[in-house]
Amino acid sequence: MRWLDKRYHSLNYELRKLFGKKVIKLSLNGGFTCPNRDGTIGTKGCLFCSDYGSGEFAGNKKLSIKEQIFQQIDLLSDKWRTGKYIAYFQSFTNTYGTIEDLRDKYEQALSVEGVVGLAIATRPDCLSEDILDLLEEFSNKCYLWVELGLQTIHDDTARLIRRGYPLMTFDDALKRLRSRGINVVVHLILGLPKEDYKDMIESVKYVSEEDIQGVKFHLMHILKGTDLYEYYKEHPFSLLSKNEYISIVSDAIEILDPNIVIHRLTGDGAKDMLIAPRWSLNKLGVLSGIDMELKRRNSYQGIKSE
Numbered sequence: 001m002r003w004l005d006k007r008y009h010s011l012n013y014e015l016r017k018l019f020g021k022k023v024i025k026l027s028l029n030g031g032f033t034c035p036n037r038d039g040t041i042g043t044k045g046c047l048f049c050s051d052y053g054s055g056e057f058a059g060n061k062k063l064s065i066k067e068q069i070f071q072q073i074d075l076l077s078d079k080w081r082t083g084k085y086i087a088y089f090q091s092f093t094n095t096y097g098t099i100e101d102l103r104d105k106y107e108q109a110l111s112v113e114g115v116v117g118l119a120i121a122t123r124p125d126c127l128s129e130d131i132l133d134l135l136e137e138f139s140n141k142c143y144l145w146v147e148l149g150l151q152t153i154h155d156d157t158a159r160l161i162r163r164g165y166p167l168m169t170f171d172d173a174l175k176r177l178r179s180r181g182i183n184v185v186v187h188l189i190l191g192l193p194k195e196d197y198k199d200m201i202e203s204v205k206y207v208s209e210e211d212i213q214g215v216k217f218h219l220m221h222i223l224k225g226t227d228l229y230e231y232y233k234e235h236p237f238s239l240l241s242k243n244e245y246i247s248i249v250s251d252a253i254e255i256l257d258p259n260i261v262i263h264r265l266t267g268d269g270a271k272d273m274l275i276a277p278r279w280s281l282n283k284l285g286v287l288s289g290i291d292m293e294l295k296r297r298n299s300y301q302g303i304k305s306e
């Protein structure tokens with residue numbers, strides 16, 4: 001198979017190709033906030049966002065970046081302590097700070113032996129020219145990608161989930177990042193309220209035709225303590241079943257450009273916070289279901305992308 005044991009271009013495959021061995025991502029909390037929460041754009045955040053700012057599994061912000069990295073490496077079993085790591089700035093908006101603070105935190109991460117790259121999750125409206133200069137500088141000295149939480153290309157849905165920016169802001173940020181050679185990974189959520197199959201596939205097609213280097217597919221899941229949970233109680237909408245999700249993700253893989261690396265294929269809700277769908281807790285079951293579906297179809301990433 002073209003991508004080792006998978007029928008899609010996995011991140012594991014890509015990192016092994018680049019670094020010669022398995023590379024582990026360490027999820028960090030840089031202690032940032034988000035303009036969609038601090039009142040700059042909004043105060044309530046995206047509808048689905050928890051108090052952890054989409055970083056339920058990230059480190060403890062009371063620790064320095066270096067301490068978080070050491071702690072996370074310590075927690076790894078011997079099998080996963082491969083000696084090569086990507087520092088993943090996951091919680092909240094990781095370009096929302098002063099240049100000095102950002103530089104210090106990114107540098108701290110890279111100063112730890114074995115950290116070969118940075119993954120920086122942010123919003124497309126938090127990329128000023130100064131920030132882009134900084135990201136370009138770091139992308140010239142390490143492997144780096146920037147993650148943008150687009151979730152959907154449909155502005156009606158974006159308003160419903162209080163994303164806080166229109167599609168054109170994403171388009172503009174993507175152009176500016178790519179003009180500096182910075183790798184971009186885009187997040188999409190499948191199963192958003194009021195979206196049907198056609199809407200989801202349109203989002204996948206759209207990003208597949210853009211100059212992006214990676215994608216993360218998330219399953220719409222509902223966490224305790226989020227406004228989405230309140231919305232769900234007031235306006236129950238149907239959540240995808242496991243079989244529906246596997247089928248839609250397989251369709252998405254088939255239309256996705258084979259050069260785009262798939263960083264994630266399902267959601268990752270913390271067990272004690274997840275309201276629904278509970279089947280998503282069996283992540284391995286979902287992943288193997290996708291493998292089996294692609295095998296059943298004798299299909300692979302990009303088979304329908306031309």
Ligand code: SF4
Binds near residue numbers: 046050054
């Ligand atoms: S942009 Fe990210 S951190 Fe900010 S409110 Fe939305 S999901 Fe939460």
